[in-house]
Amino acid sequence: MTGQDWTGRILELEVGPVAHGGHCVSRVDGRVVFVRHALPGELVRAEVTEDKGGSFCRADAVEVLRAAPERVDPPCPLAVPGQCGGCDWQHATPEFQRELKGRVVVEQLQRLAGLDWPVEVEELPGGALGWRSRVRLVAGPDGRAGLRAHRSHRVVALEKCPIAAPGALDRALSRRWQPGTEIEVTSDGDGHVHARELATVRGKRRARQLAGGEAVQHAAGRDWRLQAHGFWQVHPAAADMFASVVREWARASPGELAWDLYAGVGLFASVLAAQVGVTGHVVAVESGQRAVSDGERNLADLPQVSWRAGRTEHVLRSLSGQPVVVVLDPPRSGAGREVVQAVAAASPERVVYVACDPAALARDVATFGESGYRLDRLRAFDAFPMTHHVECVALLVR
Known part of the structure; x- marks a missing residue:
């Protein structure tokens, strides 16, 4: 059966658990079917939309025969099979969306890091609509x-x-x-x-x-001026929330050294600078030259912050000293083994990891585990309502 192309075929499916990526898992004739526009526990008719002949195919639920109690009508008429791909979960209540995202984070940590860790995804202020900036x-x-x-x-x-x-x-x-x-x-x-x-x-x-x-942004008690289309958190409440968590978990003291990797325009560097004071030192590492320029301008009043422009894995080779804390906010692909091992080799007491992809986070947490660090705390936030994306902040300790 796996050699056949099922594209266009209509399957009647019992929908199984949620999976990373905005779909649920079902099985037919020994094959995995990734089903969008469905919810766990539902009975649906699904049309196969993509089949490359391997052990799995992709499908859209085109008719719901038995609906989950958490199903709702999508607020956008285009959030349906065959239409806009911008949202994944408009057919679920916001509360259930957060539950599904929490299940995904739990599953990724179990599968990739070997950790059984309860996760509750927290709502950000403002509701599920009108947030995307x-x-x-x-x-x-x-x-x-x-x-x-x-x-x-x-x-x-x-x-x-x-x-x-x-x-x-x-x-x-x-x-x-x-x-x-x-x-x-x-x-x-x-x-x-x-x-x-x-x-x-x-x-x-x-x-x-x-x-x-x-653009003008406001977070961490500061006003920021930056290139409008450069990196900044998309949800209006996210930057300030993440900065507050970093502030709570970093716990740097006056005179100490801290690193802010993938620093953007220096949001977390500003938090660390307030903790280490003028007698301390914050090294901010960022590969985007425009972000570095914006960061230097925005943090010109903080002489304890110095900037290094370049790819994090390259700059780390030239950094010296033992930071008490390292903050990482890598891209969706994660920090990766080379960066994680370099951070661990610097032997900070604490690592605060801001992650926009739970699979990448879990892989990097596993690598930190190999290097002598354990996961101590984790908070997850629904910074992208209606989509499958979820933001996590993790604290690892030596």
Whole structure:
């Protein structure tokens, strides 16, 4: 049976547990079926949307025969099979979305790190809609801006987006664009909308600012000015929440050394600098040159912070001293074995790890375990409601 292509086939499925990636797991004739638009315990008819002939295929639940009690009508009419791929869980209550995300974190820690760790995903202020402060749209063949369908290049044109910050997309969605143009929209901490278009002209990627350019954000007791489309937490409440957790767990003292790796514009470096004081030292490491420039400008009043521009794995080879605490906020792929081992070799008392992917976190926690560190605390946050993404902050101690 595994040699057959099931694409287009309709399967009647008992939906099993949630899996990482915004789908649930079912099994048919010895094959795994990853089912979107379903919830654990449901009975559905699902259409196979992708089958490469291996041990698994992908499907969308197109008819619910027995619904879970947590199922609701999606607030967006495009959050259905075959339409927009921007959201994963609009068909579940926000409370159940958080429960599903917690199950995913638990499963990843068990499978990849060998840890049995209870996880409760915490809600951030503001509710499940209107939170997304940064969106990248793309213009379809008709010039209308939208988002791509799940695992597809096909553009689904939008009239509005319920999870986007109110009013942020109005101008981008009200006009026509050159097909293939990408439009980045950012709503900053003062509610100002910044937009730029990204287009390929004669084989070269060109960016043109359409509105704004320098965003203002507010977190960790400071006002931040930075390139509007550079890295900043997408949820308006996330940066301040994560900074407060880092402040609580870092516990650096005056005169001590701390490292902030993947520092962005220095959000966590500012927290560490307040703890170590002018007699201490914070080394902020960041590969993006614009982020480093913004960070140096925003933290110019903190002489105890010094910046190193470059890839973290490269810069770590030249860092000296024994930091009391290391904060990491790596990209979705995680820090990786080389960085984790280098951090462990520096022998900090504590490591605070901010993670946007539970699988990457679990892999790195396992590597820290091999290097003499154990997971001491973990908090998880629903920083991306309606999607499968979840943000975790972990404390590892030597």
